Amino acid sequence: MLQVQIFIDKDEQKGMEPLHLFIMNLLIENGISGATSFTGHSGYGRHQRLKQPNQQFSFDETPMLITFIDEADKVKEALNNLRMIYRGGFIVTHNVDQW
Secondary structure, three states: OEEEEEEEEOOOEEOOEEHHHHHHHHHHHOOOOOEEEEEOOOEOOOOOOOEOOOOOOOOOOOEEEEEEEEOHHHHHHHHHHHHHHOOOOEEEEEEOOOO
16 A cells, blocks of 8 residues: 655646645546545745745645555556646655555
């Protein structure tokens, strides 16, 4: 089993659709068993600039995490299909055991 974590900005778009919904629909189309998205309260990336979108008068982009777990072959195929269409975000994978 392989777990995936995809870090994006909540307000990012893919065409006319929110990116997080675009990714979720792609995962459904690729037969991934299930996925969950989380909205972050704060975060920062490689530029070391803290984003705190919930603070008053903040224009920061809200961090978001999409995570899913499935068989390694299905996960790799879904990620390859995603990367053919969308090159952004930060994606990490972890080998996991299902109990």
